[in-house]
Amino acid sequence: MSKRGYHHGNLRQALVEAALDLIAEKGPTGFTMAEAAKSASVSAAAPYRHFAGREDLIAEVAAQGYDVFADVLEFAYNGGQPSPLAAFEAVGRAYLAFARKYPGHYMAMFESGISPRQTPALAQASTRANAVLSTAADALSQRIPADRRPPAAMFSAHISAMSHGIVELYTRGKPGTRSPFTPEELLEAGIGIYLRGLGLISGD
Structure with missing residues (x-):
């Protein structure tokens, strides 16, 4: 999995990129929002500023x-x-x-x-x-x-x-x-x- 992380001020897109890696690796139901947050190098709560949950992110x-x-x-x-x-x-x-x-x-x-x-x-x-x-x-x-x-x-x-x-x-x-x-x-x-x-x- 590539670690793109959140470095450029666009948290929403950083989470999308993290989800893409996780989906390719584990399938669309094989990861959690916490894993997406970790891959994007943000807190577990941060994704919920932009997405209601995993389905919304997907x-x-x-x-x-x-x-x-x-x-x-x-x-x-x-x-x-x-x-x-x-x-x-x-x-x-x-x-x-x-x-x-x-x-x-x-x-x-x-x-x-x-x-x-x-x-x-x-x-x-x-x-x-x-x-x-x-x-x-x-x-x-x-x-x-x-x-x-x-x-x-x-x-x-x-x-x-x-x-x-x-x-x-x-x-x-x-x-x-x-x-x-x-x-x-x-x-x-x-x-x-x-x-x-x-x-x-x-x-x-």
Whole structure:
């Protein structure tokens, strides 16, 4: 665990950084507010100036994570260029890249049990990230006749579930989770099967 500590006058962010380390090391339910305070080099009472409790702290970690996640997805989507299919696949790869690079944020967002509506900041950030996924799904599904087209929210939820499953099983390098294929290969194959089932790409 890195000992960033509280040295620059921003206690709130120092606690977020401490929580990120603790979440990555112990999981989102494996640490206490006292441990976060100790890691930030402040008294056990100090965190309560900014957070009501651990859930409130984790919600802030998740909100900051969703902001980064949305930025990563928007960059990958690139306005749907060079094509809806290429952009959609880029978004899927970006999902895996985010989980790999920001494990503490990812766990706070998806594994803490914190509702995306826990705080206004978290709700706003998660809505922005989900909007990128829905936009990518909607743009790609325009080729399907309207009466057979799945709702964009359902389409993006299917891909998110597939991506999350691959992250959980194969992206973190836990013992026993090795696969003869990379997470990116698994996701690409899974997306391909899904899109073929919808008639969006050929069966070749």
